Amino acid sequence: MGARPEQWASGEDYQRYMGRWSRLAAVEFLRGLPPLPGAVWCDVGCGTGSLTQTILATERPTRVLGVDPSAQFLAAAALRSDGRAEFRLGSAAAIPAADGEFDRVVSALVLNFVPDPRAALAEMIRVTRPAGLVASYVWDYADGMDMIRLFWDAAIELDPAAAAVDEGARFPLCRPEPLRELFGSAGLTRVRAGQVEVDTVFAGFEDFWRPFLGGQGPAPGYCTSLPEDHRAALRERLRATTPRNASGAVPLRARAWTVQGCMP
Template sequence: MKEQRFDVWAAAAAYERFMGRWSRLAAEEFATWLDCADHLRWLDVGCGTGALSAAVTARCRPRMVVGVDRSEAFVGSVRVPGPVSARFLVADAMSLPVRDGAMDVAVSGLTLNFLPQPTAAVAEMARVVRPGGRVATYVWDYAGGMSFLRRFWDAAVAVDPSAASLDEGRRFPVCRPERLHRLWADAGLVDVSTAPIEVPTVFADFDDLWEPFLAGQGPAPGYVASLAPADRDQVRDALSAAVTRRPDGAIALTARAWAVSGRRPVRAAAR
């Protein structure tokens, strides 16, 4: 069974229901953590449905925002607030349609681990920022801090041990602060720092948690879509047993992401 067949990103509304509502909260925290100056030129790599571009536009007063993503459906759904120069293009993160040094900041939200060559992707982001420009990203802490996905995969593996190979906590070792720091340093970036970003993920009830897993967007929902109905019901029941409900039926969890930032070096002028 090939893992990659479950990494489906094609339906913007389904993604918003499954992950977008939480990724928007993380994007706002990330933009605040970056604390960049106003009127900069931003590139959003793997912009998806626009969570990070919207947060940057609202909090950072950019001069311009350019977003790129491989999903035509996602790019077509992006909306950013306010009067800002913004363009969103269908393009590959591994070959950015931006000239060298054209941007002040290159960012990426929840995308790096899905790229075939993360090292090359970071190098591409570094290429397009000016000397002294920022390169930054954040990724979910799939191994332990992304609570509802951690509980899902633990439940799935209890029912179907073969699901362990699809668990993002195993598939994406780059989603840890020490690996991110090393990746940035290996790309030649300086002033590298990492930080946790934690946001609440409160579900109104179990259906609010479970139903987005049925929409087929992303590795876990893709796996659920591949199951026979009886097996799907077993995973649902195992997940239901694994979460704690408040008296009103709500399920209050948290989601942690790891953020990393660095700068393209400013080389001293030759004597």
């Protein structure tokens, strides 16, 4: 068995799989940043707009620019926006903005997916003004993202080759020390790493399982690449190992590692 590359196209499928939980983490992430009413923000790799919308709702920005390489994700973000944000095609390695344009440059669940995190961070720094702030968060794939950990533990039990696409092994950056080192080595000051935790409660097993059929991201990409009988076996293995409470809901937790640093 194998896995196809990650797909990032369907905003609706991504929102069902990860966007709804990213929004919860975004609220806690922003609470950990120093307040700056009236700031100009850039959301790098904005996806379907979870972090952008949270900035608009909680931070009183002057302006927010969302940047993403997926036109489909940008369209979904624009539909969810109230018109106060602008969205442009771009990437973490090529932000369509001028040097020093923003007070706050942030990214959610992006740095581990870019080919060169150091180059991406350098580009984020380029568009941040002196004394501005650069910050990010990534899921703790190895130990703290219950839904993904349950999925890969079941997948690897049935197919040991699945370990090669398990995010916990693929993304060593998604830990406090590597994040702190990345930001510190880029010349940022007052670098701090932290964590946020949110509840990820699914209405039932089907609500937990269905997002893995959307193909958006490593685990869903692996799941949809499987022959039907192998996918059915994985589903039943997960049904047997996923915790449920008395009402049938699946009560899980998700932890994200955060990092921030100031421009000199």
